[in-house]
Amino acid sequence: MPLYLDHGLVNGEIVKLNEEKKVKYEEKRLPFPYEIKPVEPELNKKILGDFSGERTGFVQVGPKNYFFPSGYEKEAENFYNFELRPDDVFVATFPRSGTTWTQDMVWLLCNNLDYDKAAKIPLTERFPFLEFSCFVHKDTKAEFLQENEADPEKYKIVQEIDYPGWKTLAKTDGQRFIKTHLPFSLLPPNLTRNGCKVIYVARNPKDVAVSFYHLNRTMRTQGYTGDFEKYWDYFQNNLQPWTPYWEHIKEGWNMRHEKNVLFIFYENMNKNLRRHVEKVANFLGKSYTSEELDQLENHLKFENFRNNKSVNYDIMESIGVYRKVNQAGYVRSGKNGGWRDYFSQEMEKRADQWIEENLRDTDLRFPL
Incomplete structure (x- = not known):
């Protein structure tokens, strides 16, 4: 119902x-076509002990057991029935797969390369995050409100952080740009048949896990307190939001031939940014001069991008929802192969075996 x-x-x-x-x-x-069931009590208690942002617990969704905090259950049907518009543009990814990078590229390509406007409006407003409200537990929000009660402007921002993305987007005039980490199966079933454009970005799981580990430490809505080895166990065992990683990636890969879907690898984008700027522009039906594309490429180069205040969660940091750890910003290292600094030999061996097992039934292969 x-x-x-x-x-x-x-x-x-x-x-x-x-x-x-x-x-x-x-x-x-x-x-909503899938069963939503709570995680087994003892396991739920264990995970809550390591992730301080969620206070109620976690659920698993459907036959693939997609993993979410408790807030997902009340919104699942709204995401599934999200009213699409033919000119909507989605950037869909598993977390930490180049989402922010791609979002800024897409928005600029669709908005006449208006860098001034982009600098003035945070990416979180230009590109609303469809399901973020599910991750803001009411008790965690109450703490943010208390911390910001002396500053009316910040207090107001906190009041609105759990306003559902689908409601924000329903009120949006003009073309909409939508960020989501939901897999295709949990999004509207007519998504690719409605004229909407979907850009799906995939990244190898070892680099994803390292980047997601850092995000879970810095975002207090997640609030991870353990070390990386323990985090990898959660990730590999599909006990992190938006996992199972492999089911998510395979759903994206299986949609790659749809005319309104562009599937790209983060690794390739990192190695040849210009080629991917041109590929995304062509997919979106946008045409720019070589000089204009030079400027966009320079804007997106990582050494410049990581200093772009518009994309670095500065607002979230100002209200205490996001806190840097060891001065690592929201846009972190961006390099391919950074996982090598975090995996022991034993972890690497275990991870490689896990990857091999999950690639066995698919022609999906990550770029070297």
Whole structure:
């Protein structure tokens, strides 16, 4: 049964529905097709002990057991029934796979390379994160509110951090740019048939895990307190949000031939940025001069990008939701192969075996 029976999206607006419209709205909405079950109590207790941002617990979704914090359950059907527009552009990734980098590229390509506007508006506003509200537990939010109560402006920002992304996007005028880490199976089933463009970026799991480890330490909505080896165990055993990693990646890979889907590898983007700028521009139907593309490439070069305040979660840092650890910013090292600094020989051997087992039934291969 739909979760929001009294309100619906009418011409892009969230409105109160009368009884006649309510019936039609209920008929239009699809029931969420997957079972959502809580993680086993003892395991849940263990994970909560290592991740201080979530306070209630975790759930697993569907036959693939996609892993989410408790807040996902009340929003699952809204994500599945998110009302698409033909000119929507999605950047869909497993976390820490070049999402932010790709978002800024996409937004600039679609907005006449307006660097001034991009600098003034944080990427989080230009490119709303569809499911972020699920990760803001009410008790964690209460702590953020208390910490910021002396500053009315910051207090207001905290008040709004758990406002659902799908509601924000429903009120957005003009073309919409949407960030998500949800796999295709949990997004609207007509996503690729509605005219929307989806850019899916994949990155090898060892580099993803290292980058995700750092994010989980710095984002207090996650609040990971353990070391990397323990984190890798959670990651490999599909006990981290948005895992199973392999199911997520394979869903993206299997959509790569859809005309409205562009599948790219982070490793290739890192090795030949210009080629991928041109590829994304072509996919989006955008054309720029060689000089304009030179400027965009320079803007996106990592040594410049990591100093771009618009993309570095400065607002989240100002209200204490995001805290740097060892001065590592939200946009961190960006290099291929950084995992080698974190994996012991035993961990590397175990990880390589896990990768080999999961690639056995697919022609997916990560660039060297």
